[in-house]
Amino acid sequence: MTATRATILLDQLASVYDEVLPFFAGFARQHMAWVAPGPGTRVLDLGAGRGALTGAALAHGCRVTAVDCAAGMVERLADRYPRVHEARVMDVHQLDFPDGCFDLVCAGFVVHLLDDPAAAAREVRRVLAPGGVFSFSVPGDVEDAPEWEFYGALFREFQPLIPEGQGRLSRPLDAERLLSAAGFTGIGGTAIEQRLPVPDADTFWDWGLSHGSRAYFDALPADARTEFEARVRAELSAMDPIVFAAGARLWRGASAA
Template identity: 35%
Template sequence: MRAFENPDHWNKAATHYRETAHPFTAKFAEAALARVALSPESHVLDVATGTGALALAAARSGAQVLATDFSPGMVACVAAAGLPNVATRVMDGQALDLPDASFDAVFSIFGVIMFPDWQKGLSEMRRVTRPGGHGVVATWQEQGAATFLLLGDVRRKLFPGRAGMPMPEGVKAMSDPDDFARALVAAGYHDPHIETVTHDFQLDVVSLDAPDTLFGMSPDWTSLDDADKAAVVAEVRRLAGDRPVLPIPSTALIAVAEA
């Protein structure tokens, strides 16, 4: 089992993820929400919610939201926000314990793409979407985003003969818009519309003083020895130059499809 397939990995990372990744992924969650009209009567499901970037934003629009994740630690972060119109449940997105056609909009923001059986994840999303409702999925381009993208680029420059972390199969399979659209149709959705959205991850150069905290969620970092880690940090500092913040342009594909 790869680390990202293990709920314990995400339980341990939940607080750090909420502090570092959540503000960045929230930008893409807002972009996804802008593509679907919700009302206070809307019932929304967020699959693989993480720390709830989508779920909490949808709730602030007035919708009734259920946030699910296989990590109890992640679900606890969402529940801690205390929003009255957000319910939380620990649940495997590959086998949703939910009735058919029970949600007006079903989202997965960088979640279902990580599943071992991502096709089943998409099919489960479609199963619980009511006819006429929408499924919304966000994925990264194949090289990833933010610190993962930066670390991969630096590794390829410094250690060109060394294999890096393989991307999840779902990311690879849906990193091309046409392939992404076909996957949604195969899951039972129709008329998928896919757009690219780019935001800069703002890497605070001071965070390089604690690189294990900055990069520690990635096997591309944990597989390095101390000398290699020092070389990576030096290269990132070189890229930043005199800037206190290094922007890392990161592109997502956001798909909206009808049920």
């Protein structure tokens, strides 16, 4: 497997990932509610991280297999979810599973990080049983949260200070085209949002350093990072309580029956 900036950073962050605020866990519950698998559904959680979707699928009574290329993530997922059927270190571009052995393959905030999403989508199709579903989430927008517009605006403002090839891990993705090119049908999407209570500004800043956005902060020159942090804290000081509003987009497609 070729290590990428994303895989290296996320492996390093495994001990804190989704522990500061239950951000990915919150979206995973909504994701699984949208797909609504029945008990006994054979689920593959792709790029499972610490198991946000695994936990949500187990709560639906599914039989869950989880894979991630980061050993530190897989180890923690297996500790937290002893009911997981199998948790393995694996590259999603080359799935070590036979054809047609899953009913649902889900991926939370993974596909937009991949080197070759088309190759991964073809692998997903291969391991899905006829009529099986591939669903995944990507970052999205939030409506009616003007108090949080400052956060995205700060990322855009400081972007010119980031050296080329560094910074944010997300890559542009045309989800609909990805699914149709891989042969999925019944393609659809929906927007979801969550509003997460944040105890204080320290917690919010620590959260920003505990997942993929860390790549952006680490790429900023030291004085710019200090200024970015100060401006975030100034905005948060005007919020009481602090409730973080964030959006995501869910996508799904079916394998021919």
